[in-house]
Amino acid sequence: MDLCSYSEITALLKRHGFTFSKALGQNFIVNKTVCPAMAESLHAGSGTGVLEIGPGIGVLTKELCTVAQKVVAIELDRRLFPILEETLAHCGNLEIVEGDALKTDLNALIKEKFADMDEVKVCANLPYYITSPIIMKLIESRLPVSEIVVMVQKEAADRLSAKIGTRDCGALTVAAQYYAKIEKLFDVSRGSFTPRPKVDSAVIKLTVRNKPEVTVQNxxxxxxxxxxxxxxxxxxxxxxxxxxxxxxxxxxxxxxxxxxxxxxxxxxxxxxxxxxxxxxxx
Missing domain, CATH: 1.10.8.100 (rRNA adenine dimethylase, C-terminal domain)
Structure with missing residues (x-):
């Protein structure tokens, strides 16, 4: 099944009676180059576990399963589970768990699911409305992860990766870069999704620092x-x-x-x- 084919996605969703939820910010990727590029940017391999947030219909998940030893995907929308069971039936190194990433104890989840992994990384196509809170949760929680690769709204990507001390810098820039080195990898046009969003996206990589960028008293x-x-x-x-x-x-x-x-x-x-x-x- 071609998960980036609009006609096949439409048929798949119709078969399962699925309709998009605006409240959950659901936009599925139909650009065939984006997800392989995101997966490759993780430099995952044997001994690497990947936590995916919001697998959708499994476009990115499928690519992650080809590069990592183990993938655990956390999904909030229970309606997607039967779809994922169909689209990812061939992925033997995948486990899907139901949950809200903003409310789940991700430290406990990682320790439970990736105990036998040498390293853990995070990858996600994030809904625009949870970009800031989920990124700050991922880095403030001091998760045992080395890298985080996420697709976010282009404006957020530019703000997060901005140089501190410049006009593009904001509070989120400083807070995020306190914990991680942030690099913008590539832009993703709005035409790469269905339904088509009103804004463009971009993929960024956060390399978690061993210690914060500066020393603070409090x-x-x-x-x-x-x-x-x-x-x-x-x-x-x-x-x-x-x-x-x-x-x-x-x-x-x-x-x-x-x-x-x-x-x-x-x-x-x-x-x-x-x-x-x-x-x-x-």
């Missing part, structure tokens, strides 16, 4: 400072921090001066180390 405060600094992008960092943290502006300005920043600087002009230093002062 991670919770560090992330609070980062969020506060970017909370009002049109304002200076001094005004945004003062407003979000309910601190006197003079206190914020004094802290900024101690790290060599002006009250006129915006958050996009800060380095990762600037945020770390600031979190120790405020």
């Amino acid at each position: 991670e919770d405060r560090f992330f609070e400072i980062v969020r506060a600094a970017f909370a009002q992008r049109r304002k200076t960092a001094a005004n945004s921090l003062s407003s979000a943290l309910l601190l006197p502006k003079s206190t914020v300005v004094n802290a900024l001066e101690q790290i060599g920043k002006s009250e006129k600087d915006r958050a996009e002009n800060f380095s990762m180390q600037d945020f770390a230093d600031l979190s120790a002062l405020l």
Whole structure:
């Protein structure tokens, strides 16, 4: 079965009485080059386990099963299970589990399912609406994984992979790059999916750091400072921090001066180390 053929997908879904759920952000890949490229970018092999989030009808899953020793796919939509049983019947190294990746204890799942693997990686075509929360969960949870390859909305990919200290940088950029080195691999046009989304996508790779990019005294405060600094992008960092943290502006300005920043600087002009230093002062 050609899982990238629109006519075959239509017949498959009709046979199982399946209709797309807008609430779950379901868009299935019909571009034949995307999933093989994603699977190859993992550099998986014997001894590699791959956790897939949201297998859909199995287009990416099939490719993962050809490169990894074991694949575990977590799927929220129970209606897809009989479809996956049909499309992936030949994949003997696959296990599908029902669950919501945002609510599931992924650490426990990985320890249970991949105990005999040398390494574990994550791969997914993420629904746009859970991009930020799922990526932050994957890296904040300190999962025993070395790499994460995901397809996300192009705007999110550009923001996540942006250089810190530039205009394209945001709070998510700093938070994600604190935990991982992020590389944008390739763009994916909106015509690569059915139903066709309104925006383009891109594939990024997150290589998890052995230790965070900078040393901070209190991670919770560090992330609070980062969020506060970017909370009002049109304002200076001094005004945004003062407003979000309910601190006197003079206190914020004094802290900024101690790290060599002006009250006129915006958050996009800060380095990762600037945020770390600031979190120790405020």
